[in-house]
Amino acid sequence: MDEREHPWGVYIHIPFCKSKCFYCDFPSYAGRESFMADYVSALVREIERVGALRVEEAGTPATIYIGGGTPSVLPQELLETLLTAVRRIFLEADFPQGERARERAEAGTVEYTMECNPGTVDMEMLKLCRLQGVNRLSFGVQSFDDRMLRRLGRIHTGLEAMRSAHLARIAGFDNISMDLMYGLPEETVDDFRHDLQAMVELSPEHISVYGLQLEMGTAFYKMQENGKLKLPDEETVEAMYDLLVDFLPAKGYGRYEISSFAKAGRESRHNLSYWRDAEYLGLGAAAHSYLGDRRYENTHDILAYIEGIREGESIRRLEEDVTEKAHKEEFCFLALRTTEGIEKAAFARTFGEKLTDVYAGAIADLKKKELLEETETHVRLTPLGMKYGNMAFEAFLL
Amino acid sequence: MAKKNIRNFSIIAHIDHGKSTIADRLIEYTGTLSSREMEAQVLDNMDLERERGITIKAQTVRLAYKGKDGETYELNLIDTPGHVDFTYEVSRSLAACEGALLVVDAAQGVEAQTLANVYMALEHDLEIVPVINKIDLPSADPDRVKQEIEDAIGLDTGNAVLASAKTGVGIEEILDAIVEYIPAPEGDETKPLQALIFDSYFDAYKGVIAHVRVKEGRIEKGMRLKMMATGKVFEVTDVGYFAPTLVDTGHLDVGEVGFVAGSLKDVRDVRVGDTITFADNPAAEPLPGYRGVTPMVYCGLYPVDSADYDNLKDALEKMQINDAALVFEPETSVALGFGFRCGFLGLLHMDVIQERLEREYKLRLITTAPSVIYHVYKTDGTMVKVANPSELPPQTEIEHIEEPYVKATVIVPSDYVGAVMEISQDKRGTFQNMDYLDTNRVMITYHIPLNEIIFDYFDRLKSATRGYASLDYELADYQTSKLVKVDVLLNGDPVDALSTIVHKDRAASRGRQLVSKLKEIIPQQMFEIPIQAAIGSKVIARENVRARRKDVLAKCYGGDITRKRKLLEKQKEGKKRMKAVGSVEVPQEAFMAILKID
Structure with missing residues (x-):
């Protein structure tokens, strides 16, 4: 069952953090440690019920991603409980004879990622992850500059980020991803260059780089409203962007998506599955699922989630019935995020229509604006198109 | 009865x-x-x-x-x-x-x-x-x-x-x-029919329904009647009263109010103010007070998507079936393509028509700033009526221009008299009269260009009087004014739909204000956009819309997709009212910007 026709992914959400970063609008909460134990038992039950059912229907997943929040903030024994359940349901289900998950994960059949905060990593935890089959770690580094990290509300230092990477290597992880941000308060192009340089020196297999976006409800958003956030001007942020898209490829990190760079063959398969219209099952509070043309969303409220699971009530609500129209739109604007672009054959297979028929006008217009290019097999953004992606994405709304 | x-x-x-x-x-x-x-x-x-x-x-x-x-x-x-x-x-x-x-x-x-x-x-x-x-x-x-x-x-x-x-x-x-x-109506049911039309609308089954008041005589089903102004003859198919739905009673007696229908297809045959009489034994005179429809305000209506031109034409024709006051004729703009110059009774009428076109006919429209009708006297001795600023003849061919003036009546609490006067003077008004309605309320009348009324006069009155001012106006006359045309250039190209006619003394300041307002309205695009205002070939104001440096959602993972799609939809919705003028995307409000400056 390794070569499945429709590979699918699992996302597991851990909504806890030691503290909330100033830019973050993700569903994660600081100071809720007391709910962790109950949360993990609820999560395990959801994995055992919903996850097992899904495996029965669709086989084991191709990718597993434990994100947050901060999964690594869970105490060792809770993490072990969680990882054990994941292994049992999602890795070993196909192997009732008890083939070891680790071997299977090592064979690279399943990409199994866990997010970590560099400030919450220790050897014991890393070993546990390895043992339970996790084969990829994703570190939220954001910057190596301690002053900047404090400005962002991060709990770790630049040195800790480096140390975590080394620890991960020692623990045997050969697939590490690190996140970086730019366009940060008071940041200069040189600051960002230093961060990029420090990053490539650590030589992670994968690097995600995000321009800061001010999201409603975040501390930064408020500060900006009060005029207290000194963000670099548009020209500076643009210079950072230009630097980024030159710098990383020159160091052997191919850009395969707007914000994602990887050494050859180390692209995130889990993330790619989002952009390639694959199905995924989300477990845990605030997790989203995409199954059979429907998007679902689990309750955001940790207590409601725990209670709901305990009482056997549904904690999942239908977010949206993805209509054919919406499906086409999403199919395209998600695929356009990747440098590969939209695969014409995949579009035709999925919708029974030709991409170039459905989007003849949009494609012509965007080509004229030099935002889009077309090959025999694909339609994809040009480098300029990547920079002005929203304009291109919008053109693919029907 | x-x-x-x-x-x-x-x-x-x-x-x-x-x-x-x-x-x-x-x-x-x-x-x-x-x-x-x-x-x-x-x-x-x-x-x-x-x-x-x-x-x-x-x-x-x-x-x-x-x-x-x-x-x-x-x-x-x-x-x-x-x-x-x-x-x-x-x-x-x-x-x-x-x-x-x-x-x-x-x-x-x-x-x-x-x-x-x-x-x-x-x-x-x-x-x-x-x-x-x-x-x-x-x-x-x-x-x-x-x-x-x-x-x-x-x-x-x-x-x-x-x-x-x-x-x-x-x-x-x-x-x-x-x-x-209230007195009972008078009238003689034996006299030849005189029925006053005071409204009409189009019914898909019965044709035009005229709202009438029978002043003299009587209407019965089957009678052959005639419109005295338009000369249209018809046979009564339905006659009765409103409850408020139509109740067909077969007759309307003298003094009564009700409706008449006669398979009339065109609402323009049934003019408000016209008199209905017998086709064969007509009344000697129509009832007094009939007057044709005269639009006061004109604007251009253009489909955002030029493929909608025919749909817009159909929609306007359908609207006209029910609205004899609406006039329109085809017009071409270099910037906006094919559209229509439409005449309205006033700004509200214009707003209502535009909104109904968009709602009921699902049309996306660009409306140009409203204009009054100028009487342009040319050096060759002829006079042309100009309802579209871009059609103003070259300055060298103009002998003088007359513009319509209205008598504007404003009522405000006496505390605000100063504010009303200040605004009215600023709007080129001439003070005419002031009456105290009581110890606190004052009625002020000004002779003022209609053009200034449609340019935010009432908005300014309301804000200066904390909403207390009320306004009424009626057309007074045409008077000579020193008027010039201010053109706007986007990215170096003149945009005819943004041209506006203003008083010479204000041209420079209007130009500056317009350009800076346009700078606010026109969104950043991939390249820098110079905006200029010019009188003839002389540039009087300039601003730049800076280029957008980048525009892409950094993150989009499993939980974001629905939200991001909605964000894109919103972005697209915003662009729906944008018109590509050359290489510049211009939002609909830009064409009304002249109304938004102060």
């Missing part, structure tokens, strides 16, 4: 003073409709009317009321349009009545528009019954308002009714007052 038991009346009121609510209460009280039907019929007018709290089309309804004397009366309520744009329609409705209820808000008092309509009613010799409404409000001061009515209008308020349409107080008293004070 015997003439002596008929009462024809309308309701005069300022917006928000409760005209519709009173009308609804009268309908309800007389049992003309059950409250369930009320919901379905009375309230189910055009959405726009409800949203804006105004009446656009006249509503007519016959109420049966048993008076205190035990006799049954036929009360015909003609609900008039409540806006200055529709003054002529109001005058025809009033001409169909013998009396009017003057509804005044017990807290707000008399407003300019009310006053204008009251004067009009008095001109038509209507008996006016004052109704002080909203007496349930804590701030109600009926005695002050009565005094104001007496002082401002010279009307005896001895028979005034105190009412609250909201609570139902005074409704029966209103009905009794109508019976008691």
Whole structure:
């Protein structure tokens, strides 16, 4: 069952953090440690019920991603409980004879990622992850500059980020991803260059780089409203962007998506599955699922989630019935995020229509604006198109 | 019905003073409709009317009321349009009545528009019954308002009714007052027919339905009738009254109000103000007061998507079926492509038509800034009427230009007289008159260019008087002005649809203001966009819209997809009203920017 026709992914959400970063609008909460134990038992039950059912229907997943929040903030024994359940349901289900998950994960059949905060990593935890089959770690580094990290509300230092990477290597992880941000308060192009340089020196297999976006409800958003956030001007942020898209490829990190760079063959398969219209099952509070043309969303409220699971009530609500129209739109604007672009054959297979028929006008217009290019097999953004992606994405709304 | 038991009346009121609510209460009280039907019929007018709290089309309804004397009366309520744009329609409705209820808000008092309509009613010799409404409000001061009515209008308020349409107080008293004070209609049923048309609309099955008041004679089904102004002859297929749906009775007697239909296809054959008479034995004279429709304000309407041109044409034609006041003709703009120059009675009429086109016909439109009609006298001795600034002849060919002036009447609390004067002077107005309506309220009249009225005059009045000012205006005359055309260039190319005609002394400042407003409105694009204002070849103002540096959502993972799609949809929705002018995406508001500068 390794070569499945429709590979699918699992996302597991851990909504806890030691503290909330100033830019973050993700569903994660600081100071809720007391709910962790109950949360993990609820999560395990959801994995055992919903996850097992899904495996029965669709086989084991191709990718597993434990994100947050901060999964690594869970105490060792809770993490072990969680990882054990994941292994049992999602890795070993196909192997009732008890083939070891680790071997299977090592064979690279399943990409199994866990997010970590560099400030919450220790050897014991890393070993546990390895043992339970996790084969990829994703570190939220954001910057190596301690002053900047404090400005962002991060709990770790630049040195800790480096140390975590080394620890991960020692623990045997050969697939590490690190996140970086730019366009940060008071940041200069040189600051960002230093961060990029420090990053490539650590030589992670994968690097995600995000321009800061001010999201409603975040501390930064408020500060900006009060005029207290000194963000670099548009020209500076643009210079950072230009630097980024030159710098990383020159160091052997191919850009395969707007914000994602990887050494050859180390692209995130889990993330790619989002952009390639694959199905995924989300477990845990605030997790989203995409199954059979429907998007679902689990309750955001940790207590409601725990209670709901305990009482056997549904904690999942239908977010949206993805209509054919919406499906086409999403199919395209998600695929356009990747440098590969939209695969014409995949579009035709999925919708029974030709991409170039459905989007003849949009494609012509965007080509004229030099935002889009077309090959025999694909339609994809040009480098300029990547920079002005929203304009291109919008053109693919029907 | 015997003439002596008929009462024809309308309701005069300022917006928000409760005209519709009173009308609804009268309908309800007389049992003309059950409250369930009320919901379905009375309230189910055009959405726009409800949203804006105004009446656009006249509503007519016959109420049966048993008076205190035990006799049954036929009360015909003609609900008039409540806006200055529709003054002529109001005058025809009033001409169909013998009396009017003057509804005044017990807290707000008399407003300019009310006053204008009251004067009009008095001109038509209507008996006016004052109704002080909203007496349930804590701030109600009926005695002050009565005094104001007496002082401002010279009307005896001895028979005034105190009412609250909201609570139902005074409704029966209103009905009794109508019976008691409003005279019964006169007229001779044996004379040749004279029926006044005061409104019309198009019905898909019956054709044009004319709202009429029979002044002389009688209408029966099967009669051959004639429109005296348009000459259109037709045979009566349906005739009866409004309840408010059509009730076909086969006849309408002298003094009555109702409808006539005769398979008429074109609403332009059925002109408001025209007289219907017998085709074969016509009346010697039509009823007085007919006048053709004269649009006051013109603007360009263009489809955002040029493929919608034919749809827009169809839609305008359909709208015209029901709106004889709407005129349009094809027009071409270099910037906007093919569209129509449309004439309206006023700004509200323009807004309403535009909004209905967008809502009912799902059209996305670009509207250019409204313009008045200029009389341009050329050096060769000819005169051209220019309703589109971009069509102004070259300066060298112009001998002089005349523009329309109006008599503007403003009513404000006396504290704001200074503000009104300042704004009116600034708007090139000439002071004419000032009257104290009472110790606190003042009526000021100015002779002022219509062009300035449509350029935010009322908005400025309202904000300078904290909303207290009310305005009414009527066309006065044409006068010579020193006018020039200011052109706008985007990215170096002139955009004809942004051209505007302004007074010479203000051209430079208007140009600067316009350019800086456009800078706010035009979104950043991938390249820098210079915006210039010019008179002839002379650039008088310049600004730049800086280039957008990058524009891409950094993150999009599993939980984001629906949200991000909605974000893109919103972004797209915003662009729907954008028109690509050359390589520049220009939002719809840009074409109205000239109205938004101060």
